[in-house]
Amino acid sequence: ELEESIRRDRLSRLWLREGPSHFAQRYIGQQNNQTDCKEATFCGSDDAVVACGSDCGSMMLFSTRTGEMLHYVEGADADILNCIQCHPFQPVLATSGLENVVKLWEPTGESAKEDPLYFSEEAAGATTESQHSPTMQMIAMNQQVNNENSVRPLFSASDIYELGDNNARFLSLASRMGMQIRRDGENNQTTVSCPTV
Numbered sequence: 001e002l003e004e005s006i007r008r009d010r011l012s013r014l015w016l017r018e019g020p021s022h023f024a025q026r027y028i029g030q031q032n033n034q035t036d037c038k039e040a041t042f043c044g045s046d047d048a049v050v051a052c053g054s055d056c057g058s059m060m061l062f063s064t065r066t067g068e069m070l071h072y073v074e075g076a077d078a079d080i081l082n083c084i085q086c087h088p089f090q091p092v093l094a095t096s097g098l099e100n101v102v103k104l105w106e107p108t109g110e111s112a113k114e115d116p117l118y119f120s121e122e123a124a125g126a127t128t129e130s131q132h133s134p135t136m137q138m139i140a141m142n143q144q145v146n147n148e149n150s151v152r153p154l155f156s157a158s159d160i161y162e163l164g165d166n167n168a169r170f171l172s173l174a175s176r177m178g179m180q181i182r183r184d185g186e187n188n189q190t191t192v193s194c195p196t197v
Helices: 002-008 111-114 134-145 159-177
Strands: 038-044 049-053 059-063 069-073 081-086 093-097 102-105 180-184 189-193
Touching: 038 081, 049 093, 093 180
Parallel strands: none
Antiparallel strands: 038 049, 049 059, 059 069, 081 093, 093 102, 180 189
């Protein structure tokens, strides 16, 4: 009964354990020989997926209930994949390892809505017209423009302007972070002001 009420409220699941050596599920496949810890995280609608990295640089997604490996992404990092986090509403994973980049992953194509990482439109709170989220559109545009730079921002003010009305989620997130974004349609300019620390 407690677990059901927690799931209805879209909170992470809670398992009651009988003793220190009893665990609810075991996920096999990742390597952890070279570094002290790997991050594992629940993600997807109703926490249906456990995602983790590996010393071999791969990303693995497991079914929370059965322990079955759902996806194996070889070469998610060139060396060791240490960190993995899921966006709270979008089907997007952020990964990082020993490379000097953070990579964002999302399901694509017609099968994206069948993917266990997919969040319903109700859970996301809004929809986009395109196959890719505004976040991924900004990243793709930025990579095309800045392909030669080894370090580049996730998005720029011009990316925000070019997305027009498709960037409502980003604007909402930016507002919560204290950023102010002003668009000048006549001059095709966007000004971003960030809070100082």
